[in-house]
């Protein structure tokens with residue numbers, strides 16, 4: 305099952321692993337590449353641009369298949385040196401970058417000049433159209449179901465993806481809520497050229513996080529996420545725990561970001577993955593956790609999705625059509 309996403313981005317399967325803070329490291333990304341899908345190292349997980357260069361080199365030691373780097377550009381009072389991270393990506397000859405967070409316009413000329421393909425991830429039709437006008441090579445559209453930042457429009461993929469498909473002509477991935485063959489087939493039916501997944505890849509053998517986190521995803525249902533930062537209009541979908549509930553409570557009763565800053569600190573979230581206590585901080589998880597029942601290897605997962613999708617199309621859907 306190949307789509308134009310595979311042709312444009314040079315991968316075997318129409319499946320991507322989006323950037324994931326603290327999780328998108330060489331072990332996972334190399335496993336995704338080896339499985340024939342498109343994995344992204346997460347630039348800002350590396351403390352400096354030099355560390356990103358080393359992580360790219362480490363990933364190349366683990367695979368000779370293509371992989372990309374995610375560059376998440378968020379407005380910040382004290383922003384990381386985005387241009388330096390970008391230059392590392394270009395100088396290392398990484399073939400594809402996933403941009404996210406905000407408009408990538410400032411970085412596009414450098415990527416284009418260097419022949420780096422850009423897959424821009426966004427959460428609305430209007431932002432996808434804008435990115436297409438700016439000349440990106442593909443878009444990934446995160447629906448309301450997704451882990452991380454779903455935006456403020458609250459449009460689930462069932463409407464968001466076909467609405468985008470009416471306007472998008474470059475290859476498009478559906479993202480948010482995908483985790484199995486049924487999701488891939490549904491995404492293709494809705495007009496996407498493949499799927500992007502985050503949460504499902506966290507619950508794999510190769511994801512460099514504590515096993516307790518993977519087991520927490522297996523145990524959780526689709527009802528066990530929270531939306532934090534709603535009143536700040538910077539909504540994030542995270543695993544529901546005592547910290548997320550405290551943050552919601554503080555902001556709902558008139559608190560400001562300053563009042564939750566310590567609770568939501570990235571360093572605390574990082575400890576969740578390293579120490580395996582899901583209550584230590586805030587960590588991203590999507591609704592799809594309700595569909596996660598095991599911790600396969602990445603190769604098993606991708607194979608299961610691709611084989612299952614082919615069977616679904618041929619047997620279940622094909623069987624519904626009368627000749």
Ligand SMILES: Cc1cc2nc3c(=O)[nH]c(=O)nc-3n(C[C@H](O)[C@H](O)[C@H](O)COP(=O)(O)O)c2cc1C
Nearest residue numbers: 322323324325404450451452480481501502503590
């Ligand atoms: C643990 C975790 C961390 C994430 N961090 C980032 C990030 O740093 N940058 C980004 O663009 N997306 C990030 N995401 C979002 C994913 O790349 C992807 O768009 C999203 O997970 C898709 O929804 P799903 O989880 O339902 O598959 C993160 C997701 C997870 C689960």
